[in-house]
Amino acid sequence: MRKYLLVNIYKRLYKKFGPRGWWPGQTPFEVMVGAVLTQNTAWTNVEKAIRNLRREKVLTPARLNGIEISKLALLIRPAGYFNVKAKRLKSLVGFLFNEYKGDLRRMRRESIKTLRPKLLGVHGVGPETCDSILLYALEKPVFVIDAYTKRIFSRCGVAKENIPYEELQSVFMKELPKSVRLYNEYHALIVQFGKDLCRKDPKCGQCCIKEFCKNKKFR
DNA sequence: GGCCAGGACACCA
């Protein structure tokens, strides 16, 4: 994939949708929790769960570490898969305490190279959740790939349909300048594009980035 | 009333 293509797709998306203001979270820890809660779940449902956690004043590493898992599950119920996610949040917060004394600032000091594999080793943290945490909570320059990214960029022939996560990620990271702000905005814009214009129907002509970027200067 | 959402994991061949 050519550099100018990815950069210009970004410019085009930005022009249409404007800044997305991601990630919608008040603190890095809240962003981290949101990354788990939003797994295969609409963000509106995640918001309800986060409101519950905030209302109960358990949206801190210490409080979440101390809360009973059954109570946690009840609070995050609106986000769906609540039993699964309660377990995953517990694993994640346990990891945060074991490795960084419950302090995200300590975690942030570690390099991506060593931190990413560690995070991926935590139960319930797959590649997308991991990279969302790295980028949006810890402000590390890591490009997040999600279902929309795969769908959109494979449909227009930019990538193979079943391209592995890391492979597609490296396409973006090799071709784009290493910038937290750019990665942040680009991923958010792709999600917006996917929601607005791209349907799961593979025949949908409107969904394709190529179609979207028909204008000569974006080819 | 069915489909889908900002995934990950367990299980099986």
Add this chain to the structure above:
DNA sequence: TGGTGTCATGGC
């Protein structure tokens, strides 16, 4: 190692 089932709520 790749495919399939499971986890679940809420909006449209």
